[in-house]
Amino acid sequence: MASIQLGEGEKTFIIHGICKDDLRSDGRTCLSYRNFELECGVVSNTSGSARLKLSNTQVLVGVKAEMGPPNPLNPSRGGIEFFVDFSANASPKFAGRGGDELAAEISNMLGLVYKNKKMLDYKSLCVIAGQCVWTLYADIVVLECGGNLLDAIALAVKAALYNTRIPLVTVHKDMDGTEDIDVSSNPHDFVTLDTKNLPVLVTVTTVGSGHIVDATLEEEACSMACIVAAVNKEGAIDGMVKKGSGSLTIDSIYKMLTSAKQIGKDLNKSLDDFLSKKGSDMSSKGFLT
Amino acid sequence: MAIFITTPRKRHVCDEFTEPQRLVTPGATITADSDFMRGHGTYMEEDELIASVAGVVEKVNKLISVRPLKTRYNGEVGDVIVGRIQEVGQKRWKVDVNSRLNAILMLSAVNLPGGELRKRSAEDELKMRQYLTEGDLISAEVQSVFSDGALSLHTRSLKYGKLGQGIMVRVSPSLIKRRKTHFHNLTCGASVILGNNGYVWITRTPTEEEEAPDGGFVQNLQPVSDEDRRVLARLRNCILGLADHRMMLYDTSVIYTYAASEDYPVADLLNPDIMKDVILKVRQQLNQEAT
Amino acid sequence: MAGLELLSDEGFRLDGRRPSELRKIRLRLGVFDQADGSAYIEQGNTKALATVYGPHEVLGGKGKPLHDKVIINCQYSMATFSTNERKNRPQGDRKSTEMSLHLQRTFEATIQTHLYPRSQIDIFVQILQADGGNYCACVNAATLAIINAGIPMKDYVCACSSGYVNNTPLTDVSYLEESQGGPVVTVAMLPKSEQIALFKMDNRLHVDHLEQVLEVASKGCKDMYAVMNAAVKEHVSRMAKSMECS
Numbered sequence: 001m002a003s004i005q006l007g008e009g010e011k012t013f014i015i016h017g018i019c020k021d022d023l024r025s026d027g028r029t030c031l032s033y034r035n036f037e038l039e040c041g042v043v044s045n046t047s048g049s050a051r052l053k054l055s056n057t058q059v060l061v062g063v064k065a066e067m068g069p070p071n072p073l074n075p076s077r078g079g080i081e082f083f084v085d086f087s088a089n090a091s092p093k094f095a096g097r098g099g100d101e102l103a104a105e106i107s108n109m110l111g112l113v114y115k116n117k118k119m120l121d122y123k124s125l126c127v128i129a130g131q132c133v134w135t136l137y138a139d140i141v142v143l144e145c146g147g148n149l150l151d152a153i154a155l156a157v158k159a160a161l162y163n164t165r166i167p168l169v170t171v172h173k174d175m176d177g178t179e180d181i182d183v184s185s186n187p188h189d190f191v192t193l194d195t196k197n198l199p200v201l202v203t204v205t206t207v208g209s210g211h212i213v214d215a216t217l218e219e220e221a222c223s224m225a226c227i228v229a230a231v232n233k234e235g236a237i238d239g240m241v242k243k244g245s246g247s248l249t250i251d252s253i254y255k256m257l258t259s260a261k262q263i264g265k266d267l268n269k270s271l272d273d274f275l276s277k278k279g280s281d282m283s284s285k286g287f288l289t
Numbered sequence: 290m291a292i293f294i295t296t297p298r299k300r301h302v303c304d305e306f307t308e309p310q311r312l313v314t315p316g317a318t319i320t321a322d323s324d325f326m327r328g329h330g331t332y333m334e335e336d337e338l339i340a341s342v343a344g345v346v347e348k349v350n351k352l353i354s355v356r357p358l359k360t361r362y363n364g365e366v367g368d369v370i371v372g373r374i375q376e377v378g379q380k381r382w383k384v385d386v387n388s389r390l391n392a393i394l395m396l397s398a399v400n401l402p403g404g405e406l407r408k409r410s411a412e413d414e415l416k417m418r419q420y421l422t423e424g425d426l427i428s429a430e431v432q433s434v435f436s437d438g439a440l441s442l443h444t445r446s447l448k449y450g451k452l453g454q455g456i457m458v459r460v461s462p463s464l465i466k467r468r469k470t471h472f473h474n475l476t477c478g479a480s481v482i483l484g485n486n487g488y489v490w491i492t493r494t495p496t497e498e499e500e501a502p503d504g505g506f507v508q509n510l511q512p513v514s515d516e517d518r519r520v521l522a523r524l525r526n527c528i529l530g531l532a533d534h535r536m537m538l539y540d541t542s543v544i545y546t547y548a549a550s551e552d553y554p555v556a557d558l559l560n561p562d563i564m565k566d567v568i569l570k571v572r573q574q575l576n577q578e579a580t
Numbered sequence: 581m582a583g584l585e586l587l588s589d590e591g592f593r594l595d596g597r598r599p600s601e602l603r604k605i606r607l608r609l610g611v612f613d614q615a616d617g618s619a620y621i622e623q624g625n626t627k628a629l630a631t632v633y634g635p636h637e638v639l640g641g642k643g644k645p646l647h648d649k650v651i652i653n654c655q656y657s658m659a660t661f662s663t664n665e666r667k668n669r670p671q672g673d674r675k676s677t678e679m680s681l682h683l684q685r686t687f688e689a690t691i692q693t694h695l696y697p698r699s700q701i702d703i704f705v706q707i708l709q710a711d712g713g714n715y716c717a718c719v720n721a722a723t724l725a726i727i728n729a730g731i732p733m734k735d736y737v738c739a740c741s742s743g744y745v746n747n748t749p750l751t752d753v754s755y756l757e758e759s760q761g762g763p764v765v766t767v768a769m770l771p772k773s774e775q776i777a778l779f780k781m782d783n784r785l786h787v788d789h790l791e792q793v794l795e796v797a798s799k800g801c802k803d804m805y806a807v808m809n810a811a812v813k814e815h816v817s818r819m820a821k822s823m824e825c826s
Contacts, residue, residue: 008424009451010455035561270291
């Protein structure tokens, strides 16, 4: 992530606070999140979209559903592809090709987690097996880069997928055996996706001998390693990766995963509650609030 | 534990407003009178004085200038700043001060350890990195301004120098009110340096038994106690809240905000609704005092 | 022109506007806190976001600092979901590079570059939804962002596009109107001095009609200026009031 430099005194202050007193620079405990601001349906010419703001991190996700030939390895399933774009708005360092490496890393991680067949009902995205399936393109634009980017992106992706409307498709068989696809142009004829199995990503960062979630940029600068776990609403872990250059003991990994599981459950629950009330909005104010 | 997900809030600025009398936008003519001298934020074209930024016109005798609301820091001699070392160079350090060019801190402008007075030798040059390296925070005063606008800093007094344990907060430079002193020791046990460049440093006030400020050569890396930490965290949230609501930062506003925030636990101050209530109380208090 | 009728007999366009009407404009200044200046503009369904960083030290890649003026670095990018057909690359393709260059030239004409020698100003514009008039929305958003950052400019830069159908010039063309193949003239203007900073035309237009179309585009720019100026004044008043209150 866009890292900042800190002086020795500042780092010592942050590390002591986390390891000894369970008190971070902004008064939070080690395992609490800042407030999220989320709205769905921000970009109108996508199939679904969401904008999420977590203090000074802001991401915008747009999902477009397009019909096309399937992946030859899975001829009767639809698919989802991720593309992350670090907008230069977030920092001049991301201008030109500056953010490409980081973006590739994040898109790969999301792709890995979503490859699991149980995530989405990929079979329902199939129109004609072997010929035509729906592919969802989830495009993530990072507008502001404060700490904890992965959690924000995963939440926004889940919200955007909840908000996605795929037009209703009917397949008739002509008299000569060819299949004819009819895409409904009625905006009220649509199918939504079942997002209940989708995970959220929880990044647990080690700082000194303790660990925290929802790290700010300053706290990330003091840490050497972190674990990103994809947790679903039952608390099961769907994927996990360790990042950073430091090494972790098995004990600490175990403790971090235990925290991640509980937090993942709570995060999923809050998100599902919010989406059931506001997830189907199609015309939010976006930046005009 | 509760995680809050809400819809975006309306941005917090004044709901009612009146257009200030001398509000100008770029391209607007300020005056056609050629008697006036032009200051910052204006330019002359065909005998007319035209504004080049959006702000309020300030007239001091015959000088007309327009001050924009938000801008990068423009240093003046005598300002107190908090900056971060970006680069260690030949006999100088380059310091980031939120201005359009990095400021320079010459080796000859810092105190040597122990307070010696002598010409800096080649050895001192090699030891520069031991004293200040990339990423360190310092407090300093502006000594002079170079012709291209870069600032030259000095830490010749014992109250300036490398900063130890504490929290640094960034706000816009236009929110820092110019006062006689920018070092404040608050009653709650914390010290605050309100740098003119918008960088604010919050730290614990050193007690009597500890050494008096010595230019930061010896760093105190002892863990800070729990209550002190809470005080610092609360101050940090208060200052950020004031900045969010575009209120001027000076010792009185910070103290009032701290006092008003004591009704709530520290972590709750991150909640925008609660911060809004606190700021409202402070605004009323300050308005009452002004009248 | 097959298919859609761009101008009906009663004089209404596809979206119900009259030929000289601009689309609905909504804008906000100061959308991001971390940037020095930022703005968001919606012209009809076209949404553009602009951020300005600077002036600051020249960062590595852009070469040596200039001794007598500031380097203006622009980047134009479109979100991959902004167009009807999904775009593969947000920026780096030829069109984006061309637009970035246009933006740079436009703003070099109005920012007072001699005030900031050896520094750099970054202007980044992103299109979130593209429905015609992309360049115009970018220029307008960037102007507002620069004003928000407190960087001195000679004057606003307002941009407007115009087309020509059935002997009638149309102001502020949308994507549908652009894609019909008729001429589209884009003009970026400094409203006070009526100087044109950028002038671009696509497709064919008979030179006899040029003056008419140019006049309509200029009027569109001046109308844009009125809207933008009112919004800037309101924003500054609000900020000034809240800073005064303390």
